[in-house]
Amino acid sequence: MVGLETKISDLRMHTPLLAVSGIFGIEYSKLSPKLPGVGAVVTKSVTLHPRSGNPEPRIIETPAGLLNSIGLQNPGIQRFLSEQIPELSVLEVPIIASVAGSSMEEYVVCSSLLAPRDEIDAIELNVSCPNVEKGGIEFGSDPGVLRHLVAEVRKAVGSKTLIVKLTPNVTDIALPAQAAVDGGANVLSLINTLRGMVIDVDTCRPKLGNRFGGLSGQGIHPVAVYMVYRCYTSCGQGEKGVPIIGIGGVSSGEDALELILAGATCVGIGTAMFRDPYDAKSKKSVFQRVEEYLRTYIEKRGIHRISDLVGKAAEVSSLGFE
Amino acid sequence: MKAVEVKEHRIKRYDELLTLLGKELGFECIWPNREANEVVWEATSGATCSFKITEKHIVVRASRPLHGQEMASEVGTIVHHEFEKALWTWCKRNPERGDQLQKALYEPAQDFPEPEPPQHLLWRVLENREWGPEYYVLTFGVGGRSRIDPQPGQFMHVVCDPDGKDTLTDDGRRRGYALTLRRPFSVHRVHYAGFDRRLLATPKMLPFEISHIIRRPLSKMDILYKLVGEGTRSLSRVQPGRLLDVIGPLGNGFNIERERTAIIVAGGIGVAPLVALAERLRYLGTEVYMYLGAVTQEHLQPILRDAAVQRGFIHGTEFCERIMREFEEIGIDVVKVCTDDGTVGEKGLVTDILEGDIEAGSIPSHSVTMYACGPLAMMKRVSDVARKHAIPCQVLLEERMACGVGTCFSCTCRIRGKDGKVEKKRVCKDGPGFNSEDIVW
Numbered sequence: 001m002v003g004l005e006t007k008i009s010d011l012r013m014h015t016p017l018l019a020v021s022g023i024f025g026i027e028y029s030k031l032s033p034k035l036p037g038v039g040a041v042v043t044k045s046v047t048l049h050p051r052s053g054n055p056e057p058r059i060i061e062t063p064a065g066l067l068n069s070i071g072l073q074n075p076g077i078q079r080f081l082s083e084q085i086p087e088l089s090v091l092e093v094p095i096i097a098s099v100a101g102s103s104m105e106e107y108v109v110c111s112s113l114l115a116p117r118d119e120i121d122a123i124e125l126n127v128s129c130p131n132v133e134k135g136g137i138e139f140g141s142d143p144g145v146l147r148h149l150v151a152e153v154r155k156a157v158g159s160k161t162l163i164v165k166l167t168p169n170v171t172d173i174a175l176p177a178q179a180a181v182d183g184g185a186n187v188l189s190l191i192n193t194l195r196g197m198v199i200d201v202d203t204c205r206p207k208l209g210n211r212f213g214g215l216s217g218q219g220i221h222p223v224a225v226y227m228v229y230r231c232y233t234s235c236g237q238g239e240k241g242v243p244i245i246g247i248g249g250v251s252s253g254e255d256a257l258e259l260i261l262a263g264a265t266c267v268g269i270g271t272a273m274f275r276d277p278y279d280a281k282s283k284k285s286v287f288q289r290v291e292e293y294l295r296t297y298i299e300k301r302g303i304h305r306i307s308d309l310v311g312k313a314a315e316v317s318s319l320g321f322e
Numbered sequence: 323m324k325a326v327e328v329k330e331h332r333i334k335r336y337d338e339l340l341t342l343l344g345k346e347l348g349f350e351c352i353w354p355n356r357e358a359n360e361v362v363w364e365a366t367s368g369a370t371c372s373f374k375i376t377e378k379h380i381v382v383r384a385s386r387p388l389h390g391q392e393m394a395s396e397v398g399t400i401v402h403h404e405f406e407k408a409l410w411t412w413c414k415r416n417p418e419r420g421d422q423l424q425k426a427l428y429e430p431a432q433d434f435p436e437p438e439p440p441q442h443l444l445w446r447v448l449e450n451r452e453w454g455p456e457y458y459v460l461t462f463g464v465g466g467r468s469r470i471d472p473q474p475g476q477f478m479h480v481v482c483d484p485d486g487k488d489t490l491t492d493d494g495r496r497r498g499y500a501l502t503l504r505r506p507f508s509v510h511r512v513h514y515a516g517f518d519r520r521l522l523a524t525p526k527m528l529p530f531e532i533s534h535i536i537r538r539p540l541s542k543m544d545i546l547y548k549l550v551g552e553g554t555r556s557l558s559r560v561q562p563g564r565l566l567d568v569i570g571p572l573g574n575g576f577n578i579e580r581e582r583t584a585i586i587v588a589g590g591i592g593v594a595p596l597v598a599l600a601e602r603l604r605y606l607g608t609e610v611y612m613y614l615g616a617v618t619q620e621h622l623q624p625i626l627r628d629a630a631v632q633r634g635f636i637h638g639t640e641f642c643e644r645i646m647r648e649f650e651e652i653g654i655d656v657v658k659v660c661t662d663d664g665t666v667g668e669k670g671l672v673t674d675i676l677e678g679d680i681e682a683g684s685i686p687s688h689s690v691t692m693y694a695c696g697p698l699a700m701m702k703r704v705s706d707v708a709r710k711h712a713i714p715c716q717v718l719l720e721e722r723m724a725c726g727v728g729t730c731f732s733c734t735c736r737i738r739g740k741d742g743k744v745e746k747k748r749v750c751k752d753g754p755g756f757n758s759e760d761i762v763w
Contacts, residue, residue, distance in 0.1 A: 022730065023725070023730060024729065025725070025728065025729025025730070026729070027725075027727040027729050027751070028725070030439065044731075052745070053734065053746055056721060056722075056733075056734060056735065057721070058722070058731070058732045058733075059503075059724055060722065061501065061502050061503050061553075063499070064499040064502070065502055066502045066724065068724075068732065070732060073734065073746060218499055218502070219499075251500075273725075274502065274724045275481060275502065275504060277442070
């Protein structure tokens, strides 16, 4: 690997940047077929059965962010397999399929249907979903449940690269992180959205149809940086260390580099795409902007490859506390 | 009259129309005389028919031999825009053939290029002015080589804070915070290079020249917006000369049928996309009835963009007359202005006045399509009126958007599919134009 080339588990990417789940869709590639700067894409979470999603309004802009409650609207695994995979396979980058569910069985069934497909390079488990069998607590917030879930999915997918996307709505993210690793995850990706709410002072009602939603965007970046750092220092380092995909509020090269220095091997970009989607013609997309910044940074400092910087901020903790 | 210079392919088109026409009536073309703009046809019966194209009409002279010797002739004239609609009287005397002719002439619209795929563009702001209370009109200058042809009902997805963009500079350092989302604005008016919209009134030129003009590049585009939040407020502060980052044109606009008549109903800021629609319908020679509703006179001011109007020097009846003249200019003779408070035009809700006119028979309710845009309750009301009188009706929906291209599923609405099942459709991609009957209100 040289420069920005990145290898994570068995995925090879030409930049460490990913287009995250729920934002990227095949329509974006019609605006710009080559997807400059994008190392890999993650599909919108698919569920066993089709879901029509939450009542509108589904989004509200917040200061330096976005609150969303889409509700995982998707056509279901069958149509995903028959319609969306062929559409996505024209992309020249690794494709990661995101899976969601409301019961363990749903995750297992979907994952087992996706694992044999060669077009899919890895499976990402979206565990920010409410566990219906346990009163609606997110799968990702209960380490015991999470470990069991990951272990069952691992059995179903064999040696396929398995990524677990952690929810930040927990007291200490190191616990679910370790649980996912124990269950057999190859890669951790964090963070998903933070739970939030906006109330309309004129109507005195929540602004979102589903009342609350997930916060993303520039405002959550420091939370993402901390949580990547926490996971890296607890289960990302050393021989048994599991690589991390850092996601959360990245809109500039600096933001991406911070996550890398905190311990992320790859960086995901989502909300920033709404403002700066792919285009190579008239102006740079957020991916191009970030890619150029990282390239310039390592060249100027004579750093051979970006992976040399992973977790650098965690190296010198001479003061002895985490 | 002097010979009119026309492009080869347009002459060919006109000839094709005449050939079809002639054949249907049993004539064969024997002598096209382009310089005199006349074509002569002959039938096996010996009858002849000549079409002479003048500035205003097509003069049709048909003669048939009578008793072997005498020639009885009929002269008819057809106004150009009627010819395009195949409503000319001579055809009607042979109703069967007349109908066939109408079918032959009514091919799917070849005049308009297929919409270009949406593009990511940088457009210059030429003007950005307030014309009503917190109502602004922003004019974009479109690059000379643009091949975009925005359809009525489509929208542009705009970054409203260009300075916010500067905080996310190209060198990758982060300096501040920008608005997370773009804002969608429907296309209000389009301007084509060198085309005077008053030509839409009655074609003073030959029909094939008008469709030739439509192929000219887009030179300017207007959006009409109201200050409702952070994004629009930011946009109102953009000075002329700045470049704005836009994506578009996006969405499925109105599905324009080649009906002879259209009724357009506007509610407040909903008038924005309907002006583009009215102009496009006039290109097609449709007869348009326009209903403009607003809470009060001020909300209609941006349509006129007149400083005297804005400052209140022109109001009431005079204002009403100005609006009517604005639309008469493009050939719309019936413009009903209604305000809730009666400051201009008729007092009352536009939907009530519309319903009253339909029931009184003062506007047609057959072979008519209705188009509406405005507050949700108003569009629902229009849809009720349309359903009651079996008039097909289309409305333009709006919903908070993030990606604007169909990937994120933020902007969904409930639409009844053909099988009767209710589905969540995306306003940005499956709409914004929808048949009012399919919407689950």
